[in-house]
Amino acid sequence: MATRTAAARRDEARAAYDAFVKECPTSQLLARISDKWVGLILSALGQAESGSMRYSDLGRKIPGVSQKMLTQTLRSLERDGLVSRTVTPTVPVRVDYALTELGGSLGCLLSSVKRWAENHFDDVNSHREAYDGALATT
Template sequence: MATRTAATRREEARHAYDAFLKECPTSQLLARISDKWVGLIVAALAEAEDNSMRYSDLGRKIPGVSQKMLTQTLRSLERDGLVTRTVTPTVPVRVDYRLTGLGSSLACLLSSVKQWAEHHFDEVDAHRTAYDGAGA
């Protein structure tokens, strides 16, 4: 077994998480958090009082998301430690979702992206129209 120098070990550690590499776990995490439903759900929870919302309120807040996609996305966010799920045994059953500390740290970034999109959409749309009109 060949010994590695400290410099080699440092270089390996530096490249251990390289999101530009397809097989890197950080690349997979970036793919997950860049999903449109993830961004909208995290932003909705961040804007909610106490960073918490009921499942049905999330569905109403995010038009276009199907129950299946909402459920799948919330499960993946819970699995990743970004959201907690609390079931209250009432009739009907109440299910609340809340951002964790980790989720709140992501929410700051995703909320900024959402605000950027809302603020700059007209400008982007004008560029799209010009580009499409030029026959590109």
């Protein structure tokens, strides 16, 4: 049996969408969606009463996000097909963002992770304090 080079194995893994291979497209997609701004933007859009939000509303809803990061993240989400951008030619111009069907399917998952973090932060923080305390005594 012929041996394969590391490059050949990586190419085969990439073709099989193995997220544990750095060059795999799924690994790159996981890196994108694990960004904190992505999760918060998708979660905010998923909670929008009208189904869409204006740029300024998103900026107010998400504490700490800069205009630059909000713009870059929205553009990347639009490029990936997770968010749609609708421009209404009024004075001033109105721009609305909404989840696409694909974005909604991911938004549900990320909203669950957000809720988990909100519900379990005290538990995690207690474990951190106990761990740090144990390190201080050694």
